[in-house]
Amino acid sequence: MIIPTKIYFRVWLALLLLLVLTWGLAQVDMGRFNPIAALTIAVLKMLLVILFFMHVRYNKPITWIFVAAGFVWLAIMIDLTLSDYLTRNAVPPTLHHTWQHGAWPAPSKEGP
Amino acid sequence: MITAVPQTDIPRPSLAPRRLSNYFEEGGRTLASWLLTTDHKRIGLLYLYSIIVYFIIAAFAAALIRIELITPAGDLVTSETYNKLFTIHGTLMVWFFLIPSVPAVLGNFVLPLMLGARDVAFPKLNLLSWYLFNLGGLMALYAVAFGGADTGWTFYTPYSSTYSHSHVVTMAAGVFIAGFGSILTGLNFIITIHKMRAPGLTWFRLPLFVWSLYSTSVILVLATPVLAMTLALMSLERIWGLGVFDPKLGGDPVLFQHLFWFYSHPAVYIMILPGMGVVSELIPCFSRKPIFGYHFIAFSSVAIAVLGFLVWGHHMFVSSESIYAGLVFSLLSYLVAVPSAIKVFNWTMTMYRGRIYLSTPFLYALGFIGLFTIGGLTGLFLAALGVDVHVHGTYFIIAHFHYIMVGGMVTAFMGGLHYWWPKITGRLYPENLGRLAALIMFIGFNLTFFPQFVVGYLGMPRRYHSYAPEFQIYNVLSTAGASILGIGYLLPLIYFIWSLKHGRRAPSNPWKATGLEWQTSSPPPKHNFHETPVVTEEPYQYSPVPEQRLIYG
Numbered sequence: 001m002i003i004p005t006k007i008y009f010r011v012w013l014a015l016l017l018l019l020v021l022t023w024g025l026a027q028v029d030m031g032r033f034n035p036i037a038a039l040t041i042a043v044l045k046m047l048l049v050i051l052f053f054m055h056v057r058y059n060k061p062i063t064w065i066f067v068a069a070g071f072v073w074l075a076i077m078i079d080l081t082l083s084d085y086l087t088r089n090a091v092p093p094t095l096h097h098t099w100q101h102g103a104w105p106a107p108s109k110e111g112p
Numbered sequence: 113m114i115t116a117v118p119q120t121d122i123p124r125p126s127l128a129p130r131r132l133s134n135y136f137e138e139g140g141r142t143l144a145s146w147l148l149t150t151d152h153k154r155i156g157l158l159y160l161y162s163i164i165v166y167f168i169i170a171a172f173a174a175a176l177i178r179i180e181l182i183t184p185a186g187d188l189v190t191s192e193t194y195n196k197l198f199t200i201h202g203t204l205m206v207w208f209f210l211i212p213s214v215p216a217v218l219g220n221f222v223l224p225l226m227l228g229a230r231d232v233a234f235p236k237l238n239l240l241s242w243y244l245f246n247l248g249g250l251m252a253l254y255a256v257a258f259g260g261a262d263t264g265w266t267f268y269t270p271y272s273s274t275y276s277h278s279h280v281v282t283m284a285a286g287v288f289i290a291g292f293g294s295i296l297t298g299l300n301f302i303i304t305i306h307k308m309r310a311p312g313l314t315w316f317r318l319p320l321f322v323w324s325l326y327s328t329s330v331i332l333v334l335a336t337p338v339l340a341m342t343l344a345l346m347s348l349e350r351i352w353g354l355g356v357f358d359p360k361l362g363g364d365p366v367l368f369q370h371l372f373w374f375y376s377h378p379a380v381y382i383m384i385l386p387g388m389g390v391v392s393e394l395i396p397c398f399s400r401k402p403i404f405g406y407h408f409i410a411f412s413s414v415a416i417a418v419l420g421f422l423v424w425g426h427h428m429f430v431s432s433e434s435i436y437a438g439l440v441f442s443l444l445s446y447l448v449a450v451p452s453a454i455k456v457f458n459w460t461m462t463m464y465r466g467r468i469y470l471s472t473p474f475l476y477a478l479g480f481i482g483l484f485t486i487g488g489l490t491g492l493f494l495a496a497l498g499v500d501v502h503v504h505g506t507y508f509i510i511a512h513f514h515y516i517m518v519g520g521m522v523t524a525f526m527g528g529l530h531y532w533w534p535k536i537t538g539r540l541y542p543e544n545l546g547r548l549a550a551l552i553m554f555i556g557f558n559l560t561f562f563p564q565f566v567v568g569y570l571g572m573p574r575r576y577h578s579y580a581p582e583f584q585i586y587n588v589l590s591t592a593g594a595s596i597l598g599i600g601y602l603l604p605l606i607y608f609i610w611s612l613k614h615g616r617r618a619p620s621n622p623w624k625a626t627g628l629e630w631q632t633s634s635p636p637p638k639h640n641f642h643e644t645p646v647v648t649e650e651p652y653q654y655s656p657v658p659e660q661r662l663i664y665g
């Protein structure tokens with residue numbers, strides 16, 4: 001399938017526009033919305049590249065499945081890694097009891 | 113080449129004059145015709161030559177390690193040299209021998225033949241993979257020649273990224289580049305299996321080796337980019353002080369372990385799934401029975417590939433991983449035992465009441481089942497949170513993963529190499545020497561690694577060049593075993609080379625095996641089949657054959 005050049009050109013312009021937007025928003029301090037804004041723009045750019053430059057938009061469902069698999073695997077990597085980081089300070093009740101009674105020294109709250 | 117054909121007592125399948133069209137003759141015999149080839153069979157052989165070179169260097173490092181460990185004192189090499197030796201051994205064996213061994217050598221050679229195809233889907237990409245692989249390999253060898261790295265094959269931060277004074281970046285760059293070769297091979301295989309199957313070759317008529325290669329390829333494609341990214345981040349931190357892993361720069365060293373093992377645990381399955389695929393071919397052929405539980409074996413490969421991505425945290429039970437994450441990873445690790453056991457039980461059931469031929473490939477397959485089972489079950493010890501605290505970082509780990517990688521994968525690789533040797537070269541190897549080598553390898557292997565289970569359980573830590581005197585007996589046994597194992601590897605190397613000139617000529621199907629690769633001549637013509645085969649029956653339609661009809665060298 002041949003895609004007209006003007007589509008590539010428009011997508012490229014859109015990417016440049018989003019780049020300018022990223023830079024522009026970086027000049028404004030939006031507090032906790034800083035990463036949200038930056039990541040939203042990044043996702044938009046990524047979608048444009050995947051759908052148009054990588055031709056996924058014009059491809060068969062099997063290609064969509066393979067692309068989706070890539071994202072599922074990325075989600076697995078992030079989720080299970082976070083399962084560690086987000087529960088670092090959570091202590092099971094029995095262990096907590098042991099620490100309170102001085103059998104083991106409790107780990108410091110400061111972290112390594 | 114050879115005009116006089118040795119007289120054999122086996123009648124030829126056909127009286128037609130021997131056709132000289134095979135992939136050695138067609139396309140030329142010049143060096144350029146090999147280095148620029150796009151023929152999957154020649155590329156498979158190019159991989160074979162390369163991995164033998166890397167294997168010999170890595171085995172030499174292992175030999176020095178074992179000699180050092182004969183005595184408790186660190187007397188042969190300094191601790192710095194020792195660190196470099198086990199880094200060389202691990203890095204070269206994992207990335208430049210084990211990962212390409214079955215997929216890139218045997219897979220490249222037989223996959224298109226098994227599918228009834230003329231080649232892989234992207235022959236030029238296939239050649240590019242080989243060049244990337246060797247570019248990476250040469251880079252790693254360059255690092256070795258100019259001082260080596262001392263991080264171990266795992267490149268743990270912050271040691272690798274901050275403190276080590278060795279060639280970490282060059283070594284990592286070698287692995288990084290070779291990784292792209294892996295990704296391209298994986299992609300090539302996936303697309304070949306989807307697109308190049310012969311008419312009538314439906315998914316459930318595929319040989320189980322193809323299912324295992326498919327699962328392996330999925331891992332190669334999905335996991336290897338994460339390794340590349342992780343090594344790149346580590347190198348960038350080392351060169352420019354990018355703060356990703358070093359706590360002093362606001363990074364987190366355990367993050368490296370998460371990312372590294374997200375690749376490297378699935379990579380363990382890159383190093384075992386193709387071996388399981390080989391064994392699934394050998395068992396029915398030499399038991400003369402259809403495989404038991406075809407669908408179960410096929411889907412257990414896929415299940416292992418998927419589950420393999422969910423268990424990496426079992427490498428960090430004692431690296432400050434949270435208790436809850438440890439529980440989850442421990443449970444998921446246990447689940448991997450299910451598809452692995454399904455395979456072992458199905459292979460055993462295939463042999464039950466079969467007509468068993470104790471040929472060399474079958475001996476290797478038997479060895480695989482036993483050694484893989486020991487390796488797999490000791491993996492369950494390590495997946496248990498409590499036991500792992502005790503044996504973490506000891507020789508118990510070393511023994512466990514060598515049972516999987518050497519006892520499992522290398523054994524399967526040897527089995528597959530013997531099985532397809534007549535197809536690859538058109539020659540038979542000497543059968544009795546083959547059986548002897550298989551036996552020597554089995555004995556040598558167990559003598560090398562079984563004492564390491566014991567000494568590890570007793571508390572001997574890995575990665576030290578000196579140790580407490582009470583551990584000496586186990587280490588002496590282990591070194592003795594390694595010498596026997598060395599003979600077990602040397603012997604096939606010698607008789608394989610011998611057989612190239614002096615081996616008996618192989619007919620197209622010496623084992624009376626099913627599978628399309630046996631329907632073409634040995635060695636096959638450049639484009640594999642003179643006419644595209646059509647598949648009309650289920651796989652593994654074996655029935656007992658009288659002894660004299662199997663052809664041995």
Ligand SMILES: [Cu+2]
Nearest residue numbers: 377424426427
């Ligand atoms: Cu693991």
